[in-house]
Amino acid sequence: MSQVNRLGSGGYIDRTQTLTFTFNGNQYTGYKGDTLASALLANGVGIVNRSFKYSRPRGIVAAGAEEPNAIMQLGATEAAQVPNIRATQQALYSGLTARSTNGWPNVENDAMGLIGKLGGPMMGPGFYYKTFMAPASMWMTYEKFIRKAAGLGRSPKEKDPDQYDHYHRHCDVLVIGAGPAGLTAALAAGRSGARVILCDEQEQMGGHLLDTRDQLNGKDASLWVSQVLAELATMPEVLLLPRTTANGLHDHNFATLHERRTEHLADTAPDANQVRSRMHHVRAHQVILASGAHERPLVYANNDVPGNMLCGAVSTYIRRYAVVPGQRLVVTTTNDDGYRAALDWAEAGREVVAIVDARPSPEGDCVKEARKKGIRIITGSAVFEAKGSKRVTGARVSGVDPATFTLTGVKDDLACDTIASSGGFSPVVHLSAHTGTRPIWRDDIIGFVPGKVKGLTSVGAVNGVYALDRILADAAEAGTNAALASGFNVAGVELPSVTKQLESKPIALFQVPHEKPTMRAPKQFVDLQNDVTAAGIELATREGFESIEHVKRYTALGFGTDQGKLGNINGMAIAARLLNQTIPETGTTVFRPNYTGITFGAIAGRHCRDLFDPERYTALHAWHLQRGAKFEDVGQWKRPWYFPVGNETMHDAVQRECRAVREKVGILDASTLGKIDIQGKDAREFIGRVYTNKWAQLGVDKCRYGLMCKDDGMVMDDGVTTCLGDNHFLMTTTTGGAAAILEWLELWHQTEWPELEVYFTSVTDHWATMTLSGPKARDLLSEITDIDLSKDTFKFMECRQGQVAGVPARVYRISFTGELTYEINVQANYAMHVWKALFAHEHKYGLTPYGTETMHVLRAEKGFIIVGQDTDGSVTPEDLGMQWCVGYDKPFSWIGQRALSRPDTRREDRKQLVGLKPVDPKVVLQEGAQIVLDPKQSIPMKMVGHVTSSYFSPTLGHGFALALLMGGSKRMGEKVYMPMADGTVIEAEVVSPIFLDPKGVRQNV
Amino acid sequence: MQRYSGFGLAKHALTHNENWQRLWRNPTPKKKYDVIIVGAGGHGLATAYYLAKEHGITNVAVIEKGWLGGGNTARNTTIVRSNYLWDEAAALYEHAMKLWEGLSQDLNYNVMFSQRGVLNLGHTLQDMRDIQRRVNANRLNGIDGEVLDTQQVQEICPILNCSADARFPVLGASWQPRAGVARHDAVAWGFARGADALGVDLIQQTEVIGMRIEDGQIVGVETNRGFIGAETVGCVAAGNSSVLAKMAGIKLPLESHPLQALVSEPIKPILDTVVMSNHVHGYASQSDKGDLVIGAGIDGYNGYGQRGSYPTIEHTLQAIVEMFPVFSRVRMNRQWGGIVDTCPDACPILSATPVKGLFFNCGWGTGGFKATPGSGNVFAWTLAKGYAHPLAAPFSIDRFVSGKLIDEHGAAGVAH
Amino acid sequence: MSKVAVFNQCPGSEVRAESPLAHLASIKGGSSLVVTEHAFLGHLILRGQADNESLKAAVQSVIGVELPLQPLTLALNETTGASVQWLSPDEWLLILPAGQEYDVEQNLRQQISGHFSIVNVGGGQTLLRLTGSKVFDLLSKSCVYDVHERNFPVGKGVSTTFAKATAIIRRPNEQEWELVIRRSFSDYCYRWIADAGREFDLTFTV
């Protein structure tokens, strides 16, 4: 098919590069430089979609971010699918494959359209809330049907092949929008040497200068644009970001700019190293908002029929893309700008049927020019209804009186295929409002302008200034001031000369009255994407939805992908009229990011897949991998969970590992434990304040277990701390708690007890920790150490320094398994050497690597808790039966002490740590099983506790568990029950939580 | 009150929808009421509704500084579930769940309560222990739920990334089939319409700026439109509760934080259940309009700005892409924030105060939408009788003194 | 008798040391972004009061540089290659040629009086040197800190977030940047750099 609407010359398209694309399965051609929308219009494609609710045919209305109708599904392959592309902002590329998002079987003939037509009157706002209620049980079925109609485009079903990234940028001046205002501001600021970023959402910078009739320096305005861009490009500190949308402006001038880097080239990045898009996180000292203004359409009956467009869009398509989107045009306007579309149309050699101007006696230069061209001008009038269904066939025109909201005078029907409307301009204030500032209404420009935001200046059309000479002057000043505010002096910018245009004042008109009352007239669309009509807004206000926020939520006004860029101000004005309020009294709804939608992928950046969250490894990780370890996620760490041999199941592996430790010797990589080096003369005092137990007497080279509480008395961490010197301690923390505990110590030191002389330094990563545990641990270690390991020289809970495998080491004799244990600590760079040296004796001693699961079984047999598993933030040291670890008479009221004497923490029936022994020895209780005393009671049952840890012990030969049980310490020997999901009830006996070697003989050998 | 029905819709269509009545009046405040509710969020409106309906107290005003339902009720991600861990909380939320199940019919307003089920994913062994514990407790409390393994999760939600090479593989989930979502605005409007019909005055655009207390007894509230009297005042002001408390000389154990949420552009239905993950920190459902409704964690600082920081949104979407890689090319449409009144134990406060006649219903924080009918119901009872409803009693403010906290952090790890 | 336990943690040269990146492969690419690991340097954390004259004097005499008291600065001994970096008002990072950390610590301890601490952290972190025209871009992609020339002159050092880890960034001279990363995060940092640097034809030598 040929490009029937393409002009023979003009526009900023590259006619040497013909691009082929498909829309709804049909093949078309366009040119490099086209948007998908301009290419469709060039090819005479009128209907591009069906509307969401009523399935009415819809065409392209706008040429930019405000387009509500031309929403497309893009992508030739499944993985490259992108829903809801705005055709007006999508550059055309070869092979582009687009589909309408609605319409079945197709957009030309949509079966749903019939339902829309018939059901339309019932489907106003509030429709869902008023029906589908009976019978209650049917709602889920109704909902299934409602959901069938939901959504615009569709999500891909495959993973995204593209990559995305982020840049963090800092600048003195961020300029948003590269129209005349933005370009001038950037130039002024750039010349000062300040760091400037200039971004614009469009393919080319220049804004309205790319389609304006105004000349600069007596020449086509685009020439000036090229000059300015060329100069900016030479400035090393200026970053030009075309195809980049400022989507959010957050607190303290933090902006997110989304740069599309390959979306204009192909479905997926042409080169695998390219990123599809890049989010710039910009912290700007000053922001200049130069985002222009969106034209407002007029609201009249059937204003959604394809062929109804914005005046400015008509001009843009003609001047920028050399596309005339119709044959015979009627313009309906409230201002001089509407005339430009008619002039452009006429110059393109097509017929202008009439300009219908709502003003009684317009007198601007444009008006005169139109008159001179012999274009018919109908004043004091407006189009109040469009005719046609799949394409405009005519415009019904009448005199209007905006003040009384009535039609006046005679009516006329004009035959045409395009109606372009302009109801004035709405400054693009969005970004100025993202941090909560409300825009301000200005009667003189009939629009909202940005309110005051610290560090932000608005210039150009966004500031309600439309005359080009003033825009340029304001912008130069704003650029200069922003640079100055950032400490840079500006040499000055010479402004191009502009031929002054005399403009006559616009008139305020939003909805055009109809012969019939709004509720009875043909639909007058306010929000095209969501099918919100003037009647819908009237119904909402009638039903008591008087706040504009209620109107929005009841009607869905502005809820769509265009976020009401086209319709919101009209909607507010209509609501204001109905409520007998002024527009500022009615106010706007809240502007929120995003300005236009951005893909999740772009927002996520590189932080996905294996980079979603850091994986932390110990120095021995490579060995574990080689040995076939299965890993467990503990915080960010990957810890060996167990080391299966051959086809072993986890159970088998763990049983084997447990036996190895109890019978021979096992080794655990415990490097992930948090380690904090504490030095200073008050180190001991400090430790005494943050731990529950006593530290005053701990001698050098002695270790002690400590328990840490929050000041609410609840256990938060535990670990062994060693006194390395009178002023020197090494504290260990749980793996998950390491960072938090270091911060906790600093918090107390820096805020409460700065007078204590103590310093904390994290050495978690510095020391690798290898836990050698089992009856043969001494024999094995003695093979490779010079430390005297004899029982009486190096006692339990002591620390020694010496060589292990030729590496200087600290060895701690502590035990989490209940066996004879040496924790070997070496500087992490030497860990692999030591580990391998130990494994050189693997077969001689039966050395077995074990993982966290085995560690859990072994420690549970000993009744040792895991904070976070056997505690949950509601457990005190006393609940754990750890009174032995509480220094009740320490001189300083340690953290958590006071809270233990509150009424609730003193209760006798608190949940306390106990052991459970299943009556059936083969049974392993479920971790998380709830405990009851009477299994026969009916639901809801009285629950008295739950199982926190549960394993099968090869050493004990039966299952066993730890549990928190109400009043548990007084229930020894009682039977308790666990009613399970499968209906079985498991019986267990309450026993001491220490199942093995209660006297601690094994670890003391 | 005009009854709503499908038949009525057709009838009104014939008269061009010109005969619909207001859902609520716009009354001038009276000088004195029996009860004043401060805050016309879902909870305040539900309180008024049940006061009138179940206790016959109709001389009631609900005073709202903005538009009704415009606080957190307007901004939440609408997840409704009752699978809480501790008995006290579970009982309260399950009470609400039962009311949800008949709410559309009771209010004659379709709140679109959709019981499409909620998955709470587990990614670590400890997650799975916690899930087992909670589901077991739910079952013995008579609340539906089961523990699913990875395979079963994948069957319920085929687009979820359940592969073993995910950064945090899905090990399983808890599944509450009766849980789901509801249309949040409709909940506020339905309760408002119901309360109004029973005679309650809904007074919008009126801010309470002071409390008048005489001899330790509340006698009314000062507003920007003058004094309004009542000897029973219930404050249901969510994020602004501390501000109201200060007017009465009371401190609450609350911090108001920004909590953000976002929606994608509408896409064809692809996610038919609610998926939440505390561990990777994000959750999502898909509304009947087609947008993905996605929630985040709270921002750490206090904030009354109804907006939070961008990194929170960024992190949430990273989590969503991690869970649903197919959504990488779906676009985020809009983000916003609410002011959540977080309590140290992640449980609400339903309580009398040292001031006679003054009660607070607050502290619902990140998760009170699901409780709306239940909260209103027990709070109305409390206001009517002057002492706590049995389900409300454990949530007295005294618990912070005695230490009897009900720590639901596990259940509220991410906001919902 | 010292109240603090200090010992030489370095074994003889017969013991093979493994850097945190030991398990990773080098990446061959161009010269616009070159990352090289400098493993096994001596890293000490020195803490003390900035107004402790003995501390200042000790650093001067042992390291041969003035103790940096200005926030975010880095003092370099060009001859020995040792450096002292301000980390916080009472905390400095000393990076020393391999094997000197024990002697330096002993010497410092002898000369400093009053309240202070010195901790060997060399096993817990490693240093990457970055050169090439794209270093700015890589760092801009990775950290929130402003690494522009104007904000980050030679002689500056900051600790900040690096992707989702933390890192110390330093600029010892015009040509080079340094990154000090933690051992347990180094595999992540390597993968991050490899991914983010791909479009710059990264060379990474471990």
Added chain:
Amino acid sequence: MLHIFCPYCGEHREEAEFRPKGQAHIARPLSPEQCSDEEWADYLFFRDNPRGIHHELWVHATGCRKFFNVTRHTVSYEILETYKMGEKPKVTAESLAKGGRS
């Protein structure tokens, strides 16, 4: 997203480097055991939570690791000052009400 001046590093840094730690100037009672349950609860849980000027504690977590105070407006999020540990705020709700700040 906030831009916070760290009084120790002497420059503005991105929010991502910091962590908020709640209300500032909550001193732990010197003699906890002498406190009533109410006083202890007040210290543990009860906060001002103002809508307006708020003095809060932050830590420069990935920077210098120092705790410091911030005076911030909880509606506008404007930061009016940051100051070191142990110092008192210059800007308070009261001083602002009196017009004490330009």
